[in-house]
Amino acid sequence: MTLAQVAERAGVSRSAVSFVLTGRTDQRLSVETTERVRKAAEELGYRPNMTARTLRTGRSGTVALVSDFVSSTSHANSMVRGALDALRERDTILFTVDTQGDAGQEKQVIDSLLDRTIDGVLYASMFTRAVTPPALLTQVPFVLLNCVPAVGVARAVVPDEVAAGRDSANELLRFGHRDHIWFIGTLPPGVTGGLSWRGWAPLALSERLEGIRQALADVGAELAGTQMVDDDWTTEDGREAVTRLLATGAHPSALICANDAVAAGAYQALHRAELRVPEDVSVVAFDGSPISRAIDPPLTSIALPQVELGRRAVELLFDKEAQPVIHRIAMTMVRGGSVGPAR
């Protein structure tokens, strides 16, 4: 079913059909002709061949999401959901590729995408960090999703981690906690990103800590201390870190955990020490993952705005006026039962 067949059926030239179907009005086709073309196209169930159109116009109605692990790991991939929603409104479809953080794979994948005439790229990271986008990317419009440029400027969308840090501390302050608040989940000196992603310094960590310190400083307080984890912010990490903390004789009134999995581990360590949440120790964390709903009591967690990140990134990609600046999306606190009054 080609445009030529539609033209034949309508008794007009191929040009005329093309003009009608692409909505060009500068040719002032007669209403009657326009109608005849429309009718013929519909009767034949004609759909334009996008490959041919792309070859001719250089536009494909196709965007790619290039990420480290986003589409293959849990949770983070709600970004894909937001992106797909926004793309559907623009009649555009999405290539998805994960590079596992491997530069060689990344180059190969981007080459392969460029060969296919894509209209733009969302360059995404599983967690918030600074990245150096590959040089190839400059051949096409792109937006950084959940990451910021390590050097220079670029259009980027990230969660507002500093504000989230402030919110976490303010929630505890509101319940009367103040001088015995610990942060669980800093990284060992020289390690910036856990076992699986050494060197990928998560902005989430530094910015959340900064926000926490800001909020505490506002009331003349400071963190009682921070507790390191060895690994990747897992449940085991959280359990070990809090076990170690309690072994030092510390008496935390509240814990701010780097993420939900660490908080789940904190629950376990507290439980083993016969400390109750929230009666003895309050806990807040970040992520808003399914884990926050699966532990008892449900965790007060500041949720990553995954869907909104994906959506905004697409909007920026299509916005011709968009400046190369970093957009920060608010994180929302989802309250559970893990925060109670300070003793």
Add this chain to the structure above:
Amino acid sequence: MTLAQVAERAGVSRSAVSFVLTGRTDQRLSVETTERVRKAAEELGYRPNMTARTLRTGRSGTVALVSDFVSSTSHANSMVRGALDALRERDTILFTVDTQGDAGQEKQVIDSLLDRTIDGVLYASMFTRAVTPPALLTQVPFVLLNCVPAVGVARAVVPDEVAAGRDSANELLRFGHRDHIWFIGTLPPGVTGGLSWRGWAPLALSERLEGIRQALADVGAELAGTQMVDDDWTTEDGREAVTRLLATGAHPSALICANDAVAAGAYQALHRAELRVPEDVSVVAFDGSPISRAIDPPLTSIALPQVELGRRAVELLFDKEAQPVIHRIAMTMVRGGSVGPAR
């Protein structure tokens, strides 16, 4: 950078370049010519335009994953990971679209994909169920991923849920449980799929139950009973179901939960009734999601083979000889500390 430029630089015809670059040997080009073309292509950094090639050959090196929620929800999307791995080996890239289970969106999306000359489709479901693939799909090779055809036959890959059911029961039998094993997570009569997906009868439920019953029957036993949930196999569902069960005066020695989230809720209900896992009650579940690691003790859970499902689906898609049959992939038990000896 086009093929014509390579031809000019090498001093040969465009045909010759095409033959060399596509690896056609039936033309018996001289070694010297072949070499000259290779060198010219490399020096110019030539990469073929896939759009032009697709227009000419009708093949695009592109596959689409069409699903309800797979790429936008947690956990299930590890299927994407498996698919991407297998596709990379075949130099093929992946379109991802989620239809939210809406037939209108699905039709629109498949039309849009067909317009782009895709080589095949993976038609996927978030959870294992029977589907009626849209008629449009027959225009292109396809494989059902995590679902089976409601009528007729098709190439399909699903987890071996019956075997998983048997494994769950056998694990409990091994620890001496027998006559007080309950299943948590059946659906109310007439409801087949929870609030969000009414009517999407999950095969997971019926097949896991069947496996459980088989294994128990093998030793002359049967389930003590089943407990319904109202909703979508959430933590709240599990908590309520087990609370209700205990209120009846039942004394389960072990629970088999429909999934990890339900098990997390079961833990909570048991804990509130001052019953310990596994000393008082053993628990096993299905999924192998991050939740199974976040609860205490870690849950013995039979993991969905997500990555393997995705990988196998791609292999079937590219296998010209593949018959329209259902392939079942083994689920693997990941042992936690939630199963102990029967009292």
Add this chain to the structure above:
DNA sequence: CTGAAAGCGCTTACAG
């Protein structure tokens, strides 16, 4: 062994 030519299905200046 090589090269000129047709054609995949479109869009778009350009001439009428």
Add this chain to the structure above:
DNA sequence: CTGAAAGCGCTTACAG
């Protein structure tokens, strides 16, 4: 207002 023609970048029978 309309139509013939060129061309996007390839592949591939076909003639030499």
